[in-house]
Amino acid sequence: MSMYVEIPILDISQPLQPSSLSSLTKAAKEWGFFHIINHGISKDLCIQLQSLSKQFFSLPYDTKLKLGPFSSLKSYTPHFIASPFFESLRVNGPNFYLSAKTSEDLLFHKQDSKLSEMLQEYGNKMEELSKKILRAVLMSLGEGIEKKFLESEFSKCHGYLRINNYSSSQVENNNIIMEDDDDELLVEGLGMHTDMSCITILYQDEIGGLQVKSKNNNNNEGEGRGKWIDIKPSEGTLVVNIGDMLQAWSNDKLRSSEHRVVLRKPSIVKKNNSRFSLAFFWCFEDEKIILAPDEVVGDGNKRFYKPFLCLDYLKFRENNVRGKFEKVGYTVKDFAGIKAQL
Numbered sequence: 175m176s177m178y179v180e181i182p183i184l185d186i187s188q189p190l191q192p193s194s195l196s197s198l199t200k201a202a203k204e205w206g207f208f209h210i211i212n213h214g215i216s217k218d219l220c221i222q223l224q225s226l227s228k229q230f231f232s233l234p235y236d237t238k239l240k241l242g243p244f245s246s247l248k249s250y251t252p253h254f255i256a257s258p259f260f261e262s263l264r265v266n267g268p269n270f271y272l273s274a275k276t277s278e279d280l281l282f283h284k285q286d287s288k289l290s291e292m293l294q295e296y297g298n299k300m301e302e303l304s305k306k307i308l309r310a311v312l313m314s315l316g317e318g319i320e321k322k323f324l325e326s327e328f329s330k331c332h333g334y335l336r337i338n339n340y341s342s343s344q345v346e347n348n349n350i351i352m353e354d355d356d357d358e359l360l361v362e363g364l365g366m367h368t369d370m371s372c373i374t375i376l377y378q379d380e381i382g383g384l385q386v387k388s389k390n391n392n393n394n395e396g397e398g399r400g401k402w403i404d405i406k407p408s409e410g411t412l413v414v415n416i417g418d419m420l421q422a423w424s425n426d427k428l429r430s431s432e433h434r435v436v437l438r439k440p441s442i443v444k445k446n447n448s449r450f451s452l453a454f455f456w457c458f459e460d461e462k463i464i465l466a467p468d469e470v471v472g473d474g475n476k477r478f479y480k481p482f483l484c485l486d487y488l489k490f491r492e493n494n495v496r497g498k499f500e501k502v503g504y505t506v507k508d509f510a511g512i513k514a515q516l
């Protein structure tokens with residue numbers, strides 16, 4: 175069964191105090207997840223985006239399929255690709271308006287689009303927020319790291335959004351992964367994966383279901399396998415997690431954690447059969463060669479990754495079917511990790 179652990183909360187509007195820095199260091203290393211508050215994203219903006227997105231997702235399938243996955247645009251991921259319960263619309267920055275409007279124009283011709291406008295506003299805010307968060311995360315890596323590397327290594331980062339819609343209308347018995355303590359039926363809305371980004375900022379609605387896998391604790395008692403921890407929704411907070419690019423760049427000082435989304439059938443039924451989330455991925459440019467700087471690795475420490483081209487890793491992941499990560503290794507470790515010498 176799942177567990178609940180207090181994931182640290184960072185007030186992103188305040189200058190970083192030594193105490194918040196140390197809790198951030200711990201969160202980024204232990205969990206790869208933390209919450210932020212006072213981020214300047216209004217509840218109203220999120221609610222409006224949710225309701226406008228709902229209009230999109232409620233379009234007939236044939237209509238949505240004009241946007242992907244087999245059309246040239248590839249902005250739409252239908253059900254049964256990542257999971258039977260998951261569908262998603264991708265919107266690319268930095269011109270979020272243009273990206274969203276291009277998708278919409280393929281479906282119907284409207285003069286203006288409230289959804290595209292709001293996505294531009296949200297995307298701009300996410301970019302600003304990502305820079306702030308990255309600054310804090312680099313500061314947590316040690317004295318001078320942020321001054322030396324924020325500008326030189328991260329100035330060409332770019333972002334994209336994924337609007338995620340989960341529904342349990344397709345639940346069949348063979349999808350059920352477990353029964354909860356309250357005999358609720360659980361299905362996997364999005365299978366276990368790591369994000370490829372440097373950092374991801376996530377808005378989730380009040381339904382819940384996001385879970386992160388805790389670190390293997392190789393003590394004598396447990397089997398050394400991680401446990402699923404709930405990342406509960408909390409009003410006014412956004413979830414931040416470290417992605418593969420930053421895990422490799424930090425030589426494992428920052429953790430890109432495996433996470434998933436489980437759907438509890440009864441609760442989702444109450445809310446018109448759906449769960450909404452909005453994920454923003456802040457990523458290195460495709461041409462970036464990811465290599466941890468000596469200062470980050472530290473004197474006398476081993477490197478855990480060979481240098482690699484960012485695009486090559488993205489392609490590696492694209493070519494491997496999502497959702498099978500539990501059985502076969504498709505993470506950045508498998509791609510560029512240096513095996514320990516025996």
Ligand SMILES: O=C(O)CCC(=O)C(=O)O
Nearest residue numbers: 336338378384435451453
């Ligand atoms: O919907 C969520 O809460 C998480 C989504 C997610 O992990 C992703 O889009 O990569």
Ligand SMILES: [Fe+2]
Nearest residue numbers: 367368369433
């Ligand atoms: Fe994710």
